[in-house]
Amino acid sequence: MGISARRDSKAFAEYTYVIVKAIQNMKSESDNLQQPSLFPFFTVIFSIALVLISLLSQFWSKAEGQTVKSSIPWNSVNDFTYQLQDINLNxxxxxxxxxxxxxxxxxxxxxxxxxxxxxxALKNSANGLKLVLAYVSIGEAEDYRWYWKKSWDVDKNGIPDKGAPSWLGLSNPNWPGNYKVKYWEPEWQAIVFGLPTSYLDKIIEAGFDGVYLDIIDAYEYWGPDGDSGKDRKTAEDEMVDFVVKISEYARSKNSDFGIFPQNGAPLGKHEEYLNAVTGIGQEDIYYGYNSDGEKTLKKITKELEGYLNVFKNAGKLVLTIDYPFSCSENKPCFNKKSKKKINNTYKKSRENGYIPYCTVRNLNYLTINPDNQPD
Incomplete structure (x- = not known):
């Protein structure tokens, strides 16, 4: 598809998104006014709109000679959810x-x-179009993934056995089964992207809109004064290069593919890194930095906000993920105290121009926060 066609297709997606949102808002207003007589009317209108959108999409696809999938523009996102376990797409x-x-x-x-x-189906769900990111850990290997071999750590003591790949490091004591990786080594990068069997290639094949890259801050572990003790001076630049290469490769397949690193916000000072990403996710900015449910120290919040504003001012999406629940890492508890923390988090995050979400640390629960429901 040529540049003009891509631009027109994106405009079509934006118009579609606006139409659906408008109809949803009309129905919500009717619901709030408690006018039962309007319910069937808006239901019929909504159904007709979805049919028209589907027909127009098919026509557009034939006109351009390609399949154009419904989507929404990145800059229209104003809420999100984050769940990695016990996922139920329905x-x-x-x-x-x-x-x-x-x-x-x-x-x-x-x-x-x-x-x-x-x-x-998820991207085109009845309750509104969605953008979908796939989680990928690029700074640690996980022993339950397709690429892992049991022979790398037979006794599971967290220390790679003889014959394990050179890029494999020690396990993360806080997350058993996760191992540090020397992410600059070509063999590890080939697992992440570049081959038909690579992680990123599987994700693109499945139709995800982008990737959510975790353990970006691994450069701190390997770098000067890091916990690895290796004091690798090039660790930061190598992480920047890695993310840039991932972005370039993904966008050679899909020019609008989203790249979202999690944490590692200081890397925004690198222009090439900033240009390579669509946005950033930052954990623990308001609650959870030291312990779940515990308020993050003001000086840390202020420092993180300074880093995140670099992304925001560059027109990037800034997602904040906080953990205000001290009751459990698996299921949120919406008591008076936690609700206050949630409302405080959403208020501060939005005032800064960020997009907030509060959930549990294990990311195994679809959390919908009272008074801050998605619209």
């Missing part, structure tokens, strides 16, 4: 979140990979 489809961050697999395994049909 449940997520029923929500109104604009952006969804999930694993590429229902249970992390290769056999549990979501199909292109499932992702397409």
């Amino acid at each position: 449940t997520i489809e029923k929500t109104k979140f604009d952006l969804v961050i999930i694993d590429y697999s229902r249970d992390g395994s290769e056999s549990g990979r979501f199909t292109a049909e499932e992702i397409e």
Whole structure:
């Protein structure tokens, strides 16, 4: 598809998104006014709109000679959800979140990979179009992924055995089964992208709109004064280069493919890094930095906001993920104290021009926060 066609297709997606949102808002207003007589009217209008959108999409596809999938523009996102375990696509489809961050697999395994049909259904769910990101850890290897071999750490003591790949490091004591990786080594990068069997290529094949890259801050572990003790002076630049290469490769397949690193916000000082990403996700900015439910120290919040504003001022989306629940890492508890924390988080994040979300640390629950529901 030529540049003009891509531009027209994007405009079509934007118009579609606006139409659907407008109709949803009209129905919501009717609901709020409690006028039962209007319910069937808006239901019929909404159904007709979806049919028209489908027909127009098919016509557009034939006119351009390609399949053009419905989507929404990145800059229209104003809410999101983040869930990596116990994922139920049907449940997520029923929500109104604009952006969804999930694993590429229902249970992390290769056999549990979501199909292109499932992702397409999620993106075009009845409660509103959605952008969908696939989670990828690029700074640690996970022992339940398709690329892992049991022989790398037979006794599971967290220390790679003889014969393990040179890029494999020690396990993360806070997350058993996750191992640090020397992400600058070509063999690890080939697992992440560049081959038909690579992580990113599987994600693109499934139709995800982008990737959510985790353990970006691995450069701190390997770099000067890092916990690895290796004091690798080039660690930061190598992480920047890695993310830039991922972005370039993905966008050679899909020019609008989203790249969202999680944490590692100081890397925004690198112009090439800033240009390579669509946005950034930042954990623990208001709650959870030291402990779940505990307010993050003001000086840390202020420092993080300074880094994040670099992204915001460059026109990038800034997603904030906070953990205000001290009751459990698995299920939120909406008591008076936690609700106050949630409302405080959403207020501060939005005042800064960010997009907030509060959930549990294990990311195994589809959290919909009272008074801050997706629209």
